[in-house]
Amino acid sequence: MDKRLNPQTTAIIAINSDEIIYQFNAGAETLLGYSASDMIGLKKTNFFLVEEEYQNFKKDIASRYSIKDSNFDPYQVLAKNNDYDSREWTVERKDGSTFIAHSTLIPLKTDSGESVGFMRILKNVTDQKQIESELLRKNQVLNTAEKITMTGNWQWDTVINKVEWSSNLFNIFEVDPNESLNFETYFSFVHPEDKEIVSISFEKSINDKKFYDLLHRIKSTSGKTKTIQLLGEVITDNKGHVIEIIGTCQDVTEQRMAEIKFKGLLESAPDAMVIVNDKGKIQLINKQAEKLFGYQSEELINKPVELLIPKRYKDKHTSHRDLFFNIPKTRKMGQGRELYGINKQGLEIPIQISLSPLKTEEGLLVSAAIRDITFQKKAEKKILEANDSLEVLAKKLTTQNIQLADFAHITSHNLRAPVSNLNSLLDFYKTAESEGERTILFEKFEIVINHLTETLNTLIEALKTKDDSDIEIEMLTFNEVLNKTKEILSGQILKTDTKITSDFTTNPNIKYNRVYLESIFLNLVGNAIKYKSEDRSPEIFISSALEDGIQNLKFKDNGLGINLERHGHKIFGLNKVFHRHPDAKGVGLFMTKVQVESMGGKISVESDVNVGSTFKINFNE
Amino acid sequence: MTKNFNFCIVDDDDIYQFTMKKTIESLNLAKSIIAFSDGEEALNFMIENLNKDDELPDIILLDINMPIMDGFQFMEEYIKIKPNLGKKITIYMVSSSVDIADIERAKRISDISDYIIKPIKKGKLQSIISKLLSE
Numbered sequence: 118m119d120k121r122l123n124p125q126t127t128a129i130i131a132i133n134s135d136e137i138i139y140q141f142n143a144g145a146e147t148l149l150g151y152s153a154s155d156m157i158g159l160k161k162t163n164f165f166l167v168e169e170e171y172q173n174f175k176k177d178i179a180s181r182y183s184i185k186d187s188n189f190d191p192y193q194v195l196a197k198n199n200d201y202d203s204r205e206w207t208v209e210r211k212d213g214s215t216f217i218a219h220s221t222l223i224p225l226k227t228d229s230g231e232s233v234g235f236m237r238i239l240k241n242v243t244d245q246k247q248i249e250s251e252l253l254r255k256n257q258v259l260n261t262a263e264k265i266t267m268t269g270n271w272q273w274d275t276v277i278n279k280v281e282w283s284s285n286l287f288n289i290f291e292v293d294p295n296e297s298l299n300f301e302t303y304f305s306f307v308h309p310e311d312k313e314i315v316s317i318s319f320e321k322s323i324n325d326k327k328f329y330d331l332l333h334r335i336k337s338t339s340g341k342t343k344t345i346q347l348l349g350e351v352i353t354d355n356k357g358h359v360i361e362i363i364g365t366c367q368d369v370t371e372q373r374m375a376e377i378k379f380k381g382l383l384e385s386a387p388d389a390m391v392i393v394n395d396k397g398k399i400q401l402i403n404k405q406a407e408k409l410f411g412y413q414s415e416e417l418i419n420k421p422v423e424l425l426i427p428k429r430y431k432d433k434h435t436s437h438r439d440l441f442f443n444i445p446k447t448r449k450m451g452q453g454r455e456l457y458g459i460n461k462q463g464l465e466i467p468i469q470i471s472l473s474p475l476k477t478e479e480g481l482l483v484s485a486a487i488r489d490i491t492f493q494k495k496a497e498k499k500i501l502e503a504n505d506s507l508e509v510l511a512k513k514l515t516t517q518n519i520q521l522a523d524f525a526h527i528t529s530h531n532l533r534a535p536v537s538n539l540n541s542l543l544d545f546y547k548t549a550e551s552e553g554e555r556t557i558l559f560e561k562f563e564i565v566i567n568h569l570t571e572t573l574n575t576l577i578e579a580l581k582t583k584d585d586s587d588i589e590i591e592m593l594t595f596n597e598v599l600n601k602t603k604e605i606l607s608g609q610i611l612k613t614d615t616k617i618t619s620d621f622t623t624n625p626n627i628k629y630n631r632v633y634l635e636s637i638f639l640n641l642v643g644n645a646i647k648y649k650s651e652d653r654s655p656e657i658f659i660s661s662a663l664e665d666g667i668q669n670l671k672f673k674d675n676g677l678g679i680n681l682e683r684h685g686h687k688i689f690g691l692n693k694v695f696h697r698h699p700d701a702k703g704v705g706l707f708m709t710k711v712q713v714e715s716m717g718g719k720i721s722v723e724s725d726v727n728v729g730s731t732f733k734i735n736f737n738e
Numbered sequence: 739m740t741k742n743f744n745f746c747i748v749d750d751d752d753i754y755q756f757t758m759k760k761t762i763e764s765l766n767l768a769k770s771i772i773a774f775s776d777g778e779e780a781l782n783f784m785i786e787n788l789n790k791d792d793e794l795p796d797i798i799l800l801d802i803n804m805p806i807m808d809g810f811q812f813m814e815e816y817i818k819i820k821p822n823l824g825k826k827i828t829i830y831m832v833s834s835s836v837d838i839a840d841i842e843r844a845k846r847i848s849d850i851s852d853y854i855i856k857p858i859k860k861g862k863l864q865s866i867i868s869k870l871l872s873e
Contacts, residue, residue: 534834537857541757
């Protein structure tokens with residue numbers, strides 16, 4: 118090791134009263150680089166000192182002994198006053214380099230008290246100085262750091278109740294740095310409302326020998342309320358007795374304010390807010406959320422958010438949540454789907470959720486704004502119901518309108534015609550000149566009146582059919598009804614050599630009104646025979662089926678057919694006839710249609726002239 | 739007035755045909771009265787007599803609701819054969835229908851002179867003839 122740097126190396130240089138060096142020890146040789154032989158006998162007291170420092174030393178001595186005159190020898194003054202001087206000097210070595218030395222200057226005296234010179238003791242303190250300045254620098258850094266972070270540190274010697282604060286802690290509490298401190302000094306600043314929790318917490322920390330972090334308010338000297346966060350450590354002796362507590366104290370007023378502001382914002386939000394971290398744990402909820410879900414905030418903090426979600430959504434939700442954290446952006450949840458939350462009582466609540474990512478120091482959080490839409494749901498349901506019933510009503514009205522139009526048409530065509538005939542006949546009857554003429558007219562009257570009666574009866578029957586709301590329904594077998602029809606029409610079937618085949622195997626039965634079904638069979642089979650082709654004997658094929666949930670019945674014949682292009686629009690009209698057949702009255706299809714429609718069905722026809730017709734009934738369309 | 743009009747009744751109602759014939763006869767205006775029970779029968783007659791002015795009617799009283807071919811369908815066919823007819827024929831649509839749709843539809847057909855609601859009284863028939871004579 119370089120002896121020059123050894124702090125133990127001590128240079129001792131003795132100077133007589135004539136300022137001539139007479140001792141220069143090995144330490145001095147090491148530290149200054151001169152050899153003793155070089156130095157002893159020389160009057161070189163100050164040559165290794167920096168002139169400026171010498172002048173400062175001189176000034177100090179002058180002020181110490183109130184010497185006005187600048188022309189004096191400080192060494193003589195010290196000797197005269199039997200005083201010594203101790204200070205740091207910058208010392209120049211032989212090679213021109215310097216070091217910082219701690220120098221003590223002691224006057225030397227004989228036993229009789231006569232001054233015989235000085236002894237200068239030098240120690241190299243360069244390293245110490247460096248360490249010292251490093252410490253100072255570090256302390257400055259710490260102070261700056263404490264200022265920046267608004268933190269201070271403290272040590273509480275619990276044995277003698279002495280407290281030490283770092284300088285910034287004085288700033289925080291606004292206390293004079295010279296004041297002597299104990300625990301009570303600190304406690305006196307604790308906000309009155311927080312005194313209790315602070316005492317309890319410190320007591321507990323001492324009892325448990327473990328410091329409980331503490332957040333509380335203080336009232337500083339100027340009366341400002343601040344929020345501070347205390348972190349600490351309890352130190353015990355080897356017997357386990359608490360001897361000291363040390364720690365930090367941070368002024369978190371601003372953070373606290375921000376938090377309070379954030380909470381305020383959260384509370385003032387109209388929606389229930391639930392803030393969740395990336396693990397799906399609830400971090401924060403507002404009052405509205407407490408109200409909506411029926412939990413206290415404490416019951417939910419750090420609990421999985423799935424607690425608020427009905428079971429059937431839970432699995433999906435977890436994966437959705439992960440997805441959101443991967444690509445966090447504000448969005449509505451479950452767009453287009455109905456969402457439900459579940460409250461503490463296990464009741465499901467229809468809700469609407471908007472999600473927004475929230476970047477914080479603790480990582481990415483998600484804030485969910487939840488709106489209870491029970492009311493909207495109810496209103497929506499009501500509207501839907503109203504709409505449904507309106508649709509039903511509209512359908513009913515449309516049907517009724519069509520029926521009314523049908524009746525208007527019937528009265529216009531089928532009742533006005535005979536009435537106008539009666540009027541005309543009546544005119545002639547009045548002016549008839551002979552009995553023979555009157556007889557002819559009377560016969561005509563009879564025809565018209567019979568026709569009118571028939572029309573009226575048909576109409577009454579149709580009206581009755583349309584009006585029959587509680588008509589009797591029973592399970593009927595198509596085959597049985599067909600057999601009955603064949604019996605009734607047996608004469609015509611025989612006469613025309615009609616062949617009737619059927620296939621009811623896929624749908625053999627129907628719940629229907631017996632009279633109507635028999636009437637439908639009678640009319641359609643009867644028509645098929647009545648409007649047979651001259652060229653071939655009638656063949657009728659009747660089949661039933663279930664297609665797309667609709668029961669249907671088809672009557673296919675090989676008869677005359679109907680020119681649908683020409684007559685399609687009036688085929689089921691009253692008294693509409695399409696063939697010059699003596700028995701054509703235009704009643705059968707009209708009644709069939711009325712009966713089918715009154716039971717909620719539809720009848721349609723496909724036909725080719727001279728090939729045949731197929732009537733199709735959809736019973737429950 | 740002279741008996742120089744051929745009347746044609748197209749209507750499936752026998753009683754109407756009877757009363758109409760009687761009314762026309764009572765006015766003593768008709769050279770002839772022919773009647774058909776539907777549009778097709780009337781059309782076939784016209785096609786058979788395209789250039790026989792003596793046989794063709796001067797006035798047709800056309801019903802709407804008839805089997806096989808109704809009044810409107812007859813008019814569609816009539817318009818097709820009209821260029822081949824050697825004679826001007828006046829057509830009146832006569833119906834018991836008071837349905838606005840029927841009346842409007844008839845009015846849109848330019849070859850129909852008027853729409854008359856049944857029954858046709860003597861006076862109405864007279865005014866039709868007077869109008870025809872004045873043209």
